[in-house]
Amino acid sequence: MPDVWIAGAGMTRFGKREENLPDLVAEAARAALAAARLEAPDLVVVAAMNPEEFIGEGNFASQIATHLGFAHVPALRVETATSSGAAAVYTAFAVVAAGLSRSVLVVGGEKMTHLPTPRVSEIIGRSIDRDERAYGATMPALAGLITRVLLAKTGVTLKEISQVSVKNHAHGALNPYAHFQEPVTLAAVMESRIVADPLRLYHCCPISDGAAALVLSADRTPVRIAGIGHGTDTLAVRYRDSLVSFRATQDAARAAYRMAGFGPERVEVAEVHDAFSPFELIALEDLGLVPAGKAGAATLRGETALEGRLPVNPSGGLKARGHPLAATGIAQIVELVWQLLGQAHGRQVAARVGLAHSIGGLATNNWVTLLERVS
Secondary structure, rough: OOOEEEEEEEOOOOOOOOOOOHHHHHHHHHHHHHHHOOOOEEEEEOOOOOOOOOOOOOHHHHHHHHHHHOOOOOOOEEEEEOOHOOOHHHHHHHHHHHHOOOOOEEEEEOOOOOOHHHHHHHHOOOOHHHHHHHHHOHHHHHHHHHHHHHHHHOOOEEEHHHHHHHHHHHHHHHOOOOOOOOOOOHHHHHHOEEEEEEEEEEOOOOOOOOEEEEEEEEEOOOOEEEEEEEEOOOOHHOOOOOOOOOHHHHHHHHHHHHOOOHHHOOOEEEOOOOOOOHHHHHHHHHHHOOOOOOOOHHHHHOOOOOOOOOOOOOOOOHHOOOOOHHOOOOHHHHHHHHOOOOOOOOOOOOEEEEEEOOOOOOOOOEEEEEEOOOO
């Protein structure tokens, strides 16, 4: 398979933004195009989870292409719930690898903070099983259920889960693009209000606005996509074989490692999907980055902090950087590109191989992407 390279990366600051979504997407896209020194791509791939509901707009790929001045450039939209950004990268990767285009602009974003929180939660909740929703399930409620099982069956503690939040806020405080840029204490996390028992407020990512973009290219650059994998599972959580691991992540990781020709032992920095802090611990073990049952203790020891053995979420993760849904999977890769190129000022780690992990819905449509600096 021909190599696919990342020629440019860009993103907006995440948080409560006054700009409309097309303008946010344009800001990120222009930054990526400038970094790639590219005037116009051969294709635009747009990720947006639900602009019809969030901002009342449809035919969104054509809208964004036109807004960018690329009305005559082919454009398409990709959606896999909260992993839509990673799915868009996968789509662009496949197009370039197949030789259909030499350069593809991948953009993703969401505008949500203008809506009441219950309305945002209801829209996001449509990505879980209809019958489980009918019985009152929401995304935080199912995450709380999974956390309760994790505590009961694996020996992980609430302190270990809370340290994930502390670490990621510390990282976010160093990231000028992050939604939250102040550290938090372990006591503040563990004493914050209950959202879905045992999850507390500081265990949950915020509602954010923002956008991120990449330019994928057939032409060689310093960073290549070494492997990319996709994994799925049942929409209904009640049909899962396990609630303390995510099969979709495991399958995606196996596929990505197989394509790359190497395993987790070469990963030196990771961006993982911590919409809820316990999900980072689950991901570290599902990805093979930490031995089974050891992620919580490794986090407490500082192994996943910036100065640790394996820095995880140096951007601050979804917890502190923020989670504008379809922007997130792209933003994770943007962060890794900057890390591999030595451009993550103030939070730089030493790495040549990075891993991005994105969850769609309640772990029904997951992605793993491996990046490698080759020069």
